[in-house]
Amino acid sequence: MLAVGVGAISEGGGVSDLTIPAAIVLGLGILRAALDAAGGRLAFQAARRELTAHRSAATAALALRSPLDSARPASGLAASMLGEQAEAIVPYLQRFRPARLKASVVPLVMFVCILPISWVAAVILALCAPLIPIFMALIGWRAKAASEKQLAETGGINAFLLDRLRGLATIRALGAVDATALRLRGDAESLRVRTMAVLRIAFLSSAVLEFFSALGVAAMAVYVGFSLLGSIDIGTWDGRLTLTQGLFILLLAPAFFEPLRELSAVWHDRAAGEAALAALKDLASSQQTILGGSDAKPCISTGPASVEIQGLVFRHGAERRAVIDHFDLSVAPGEHIALWGASGSGKTTILSLIAGLAPHEAGVIRVGGIPLRDDTADGLRRRMAWIGQSPHVFAGSVIGNIALGRTGIDGHAVANALRNVALDEVFTAERVAAVGEGGLGLSGGEALRLALARMMVGEHADIILADEPTAHLDAQTAAAVTDALLALAKGRVLIVATHDPVLAGRLGRVVRLEAPARRVAA
Structure with a gap:
């Protein structure tokens, strides 16, 4: 239209010859500006939606990623x-x-x-x-x-x-x-x-x-x-x-x-x-994920609490040496056992596999007689409680740290749990809101007993998995934690990974491990 208008002027045309080209130029300019603005908004909204989808996929994959995954970022x-x-x-x-x-x-x-x-x-x-x-x-x-x-x-x-x-x-x-x-x-x-x-x-x-x-x-x-x-x-x-x-x-x-x-x-x-x-797609891809973790309806396990392991094999990578190599273990209802061995013998790995926190390469794990698989892991994990060497403590009140967002847990239940683990005198009314992030203000023994108190409220697990609960504690504090743990585990299955001879001596049976992990004595 610009070329037509200039050509008309060069041939002696007047204003009337420029009216139509000028009107078309103006109309197209307005239309182009409007389309550019609308297209920019639509493109931004579509980009944000796709980014949200990629973020959700990566976050979900990270949440399901196994703690035993050596490639975990x-x-x-x-x-x-x-x-x-x-x-x-x-x-x-x-x-x-x-x-x-x-x-x-x-x-x-x-x-x-x-x-x-x-x-x-x-x-x-x-x-x-x-x-x-x-x-x-x-x-x-x-x-x-x-x-x-x-x-x-x-x-x-x-x-x-x-x-x-x-x-x-x-x-x-x-x-x-x-x-x-x-x-x-x-x-x-x-x-x-x-x-x-x-x-x-x-x-x-x-x-x-x-x-x-x-x-x-x-x-x-x-x-x-x-x-x-x-x-x-x-x-x-x-x-x-x-x-x-x-x-x-x-x-x-x-x-x-x-x-x-x-x-x-x-x-x-x-x-x-x-x-x-x-990078996001790499985060969303994982070779090792926890078993279960889906929205499928979990199976209901109501039989007596027991753990049976047959021919268990696990390795951190396809080309790496097996950490657990044809391991067998049978734990009867109410039995307390210690997995004894040096660092690297696979104690923590065995506890993680029992909890379904990583898929095993071969063998069978049965909890209450039900095989541990993707479709059964969520239901079987409801029967388990876990305590590690350094349980995480959130900034906030003691009640919030023990309840962890679970419903039906009131102050009376929390007070009973604190009394059972001998923390009722530690957490006085002045200290209830003084717990810092990561357990700031608490000793290692107090943080461990706080984790034990979490197990005593809400859903009552009948299988307790403890990973080095007395590590890095002095003898007096370790004895107090052991007493609280055994009191909590009375009538329940208790499997403890430890190299503490005092704690192992107070349990009913000791399973010795070596690397590569295998049962050599009981």
Whole structure:
């Protein structure tokens, strides 16, 4: 319409000859602005929905990931990927994908419009246009690799920082604050270098595109100019170029390269977005997950509590040595046993497999006579209680730490549980709300007895799995924890992984383990 209007003026036309082209230009401008705004909103909403879906899938996979999975990512790295790095997916989906579609369609349409007017102009565009995606692809491979390294560096720094923040008190006690700061400074410098490498590639891609775009527009302007001056008589299908045709071609030439320029502007979004998508998909994929964990209706196990293991085999990876190799164990209802062995003999692994926290390679585990499988694990786990070496204590009240969100647990039940584990005098009215995150303000023995109190309220488990409950405790505190544990386990199955001879001596039977784990004495 612009070319038609200028052509009319050059032929002596008046204002009336410009009214229709001007009205069409105005209408198309308004329509384009409205469509761009609506398309931007729709693209953003679609990108957020897809990001939410990827985040949900990764979070669900992490929640089901086995604690025995050696490839499980550090919590700082996972949090960085889910919270910060995943946001790179939004501009990738919102801006790069529409720009890529536009760059694939619009230049082809304009080429078809120019070809019937001048084959020389079409040849110029055909020669310049392919060079842009070729060089962009070459640069894109380098950009993606640089973005992946940058994401890995960012995740590593987050994991390192979270780990050091958790152990800040220990770092100060050991006088390692300066060493930690130097390490963090070095990691930050490495991240700066990788970030600048990504930016250099992004600027390089823009420079390449601008160069070929300018080259194509300049070549087109030279051809049209000499054609209108009469110096060139070839290039058209019929006669010479008119002013309207020449202006039409000149106006379309920059518009032909405009989608490619837009693609270059968001090329960095592609590299970062694809790296973030790959990272989230990697989080969502796991070779080792806990058994069960689905929304399927769990089986109901009502028989006497017992545990039977036959030919159990487990390894952390397909190419790694078996940690548990054809292990057999039979625990009768109400029996208390100790899994005795040095570190690395597989004590904790056996407890985790009984709880269904990882799939075993071979063998059978029966709980109450029911085989432990994906479809039975949720129901069988309802019969179990677990206590580890360092039970987590949340910041808040003692009542909240014992109830853990379970319904039907009142203050009276909590008070009875605290009395049974000899914590009623420790948690006075003044200390009820003084429990800090990670058990701040509590000793190791108090935290363990708090975990025992959790077992005494709510659902009554008849199988108790204890992993080194007296480790790192002094003799007096270990005796108090042992007394509370045995009182709680009266009439129930109790399986304890320990290398504490005092605790093992107070249990009914000792199963000795060696590496690779196997039963050698009972």
